[in-house]
Amino acid sequence: MSDSQPSHHTSYYFSNPVIFLVEDQLFRVPAHMFESTSLIFRDMFSLAPGPSQEVEGQADGTPVRLEQVSVVDFERLLRLFYPMGPGSNLNFDMEEWCSIFHLADKWDMNDVRLHAIKTLDQTGIRNHPALQINYGVKYKYNPWVYEGFCTLITREQSVTEKEGGLLGLRDTVRFPSFINSMTIEGYYGTPAQIQYMVLKQVFGDDIDIPPPPPSLEQGL
Numbered sequence: 001m002s003d004s005q006p007s008h009h010t011s012y013y014f015s016n017p018v019i020f021l022v023e024d025q026l027f028r029v030p031a032h033m034f035e036s037t038s039l040i041f042r043d044m045f046s047l048a049p050g051p052s053q054e055v056e057g058q059a060d061g062t063p064v065r066l067e068q069v070s071v072v073d074f075e076r077l078l079r080l081f082y083p084m085g086p087g088s089n090l091n092f093d094m095e096e097w098c099s100i101f102h103l104a105d106k107w108d109m110n111d112v113r114l115h116a117i118k119t120l121d122q123t124g125i126r127n128h129p130a131l132q133i134n135y136g137v138k139y140k141y142n143p144w145v146y147e148g149f150c151t152l153i154t155r156e157q158s159v160t161e162k163e164g165g166l167l168g169l170r171d172t173v174r175f176p177s178f179i180n181s182m183t184i185e186g187y188y189g190t191p192a193q194i195q196y197m198v199l200k201q202v203f204g205d206d207i208d209i210p211p212p213p214p215s216l217e218q219g220l
Contacts, residue, residue: 014030014031014032015030015031015032015035016031016058017029017030017031018030018031018034018045018057018058018064019057019058019059019060019062019063019064020057020063020064020065020066020074021063021064021065021066022066022069022070022071022074023069023070023071025071026060026063027074027078029078029081029082030082031045031057033081033082034081034107037104037109037111037112038107038108038109039108040107040108041107044064045057069103069106072099073099073100073102073103074103076092076096076099076100077099077100077103077104079092079096080092080100080112092119093123094120094123094124094125094128097116097119097120097123098120098131098135100112100116101113101116101117101120101135101139102139104116105139117141125144126147126151129147129148129149129151129152129163130148130152130159130160130162130163130164130166130167131148131166132144132145132147132148132151133145133148133149133152133166133167134166134167136148146196
């Protein structure tokens, strides 16, 4: 039997757990996923405390306080990071993925953010164009802004009251103007390029509408 000391496994030897305070609830979880996915948390956990300060996150009395975060959203992120059983993180609905996307954007978890975007595309956010626009503007993801507007202004169904609440009345009342503009001659290009030109004409500088994604410029 070797007298050498065992080494730490590179992937499965986790650091000490960290205690977070969200609203009025304490969470004690491994710090690993927060450190590995977010530079914000990596820097936070690497800061050395002052001579008379206690290390935050190591005791219930000195937790890491996560301000402006809801317990519900945080629980959903933890379910993704630390599933309680095989397949348990595969059952998120669109609302739950929106929570994960929100926190991933807030804490610069770029890989988690991209995964949430991909999954939301697959789970039907395109069926909710007003929400798609709302999130695209809020989180600076331009493809959702463009696709959502194009869906709303080319469909037969009128904008609902709920959709109007997500968009704001100013944008909602302009959709008929867009539809009328689509019948005007003089626009040339792919369908996506024409839609973009008319969007800019109708909305002007009141809203930042990005150009169509390259995949749409080739034609719809």
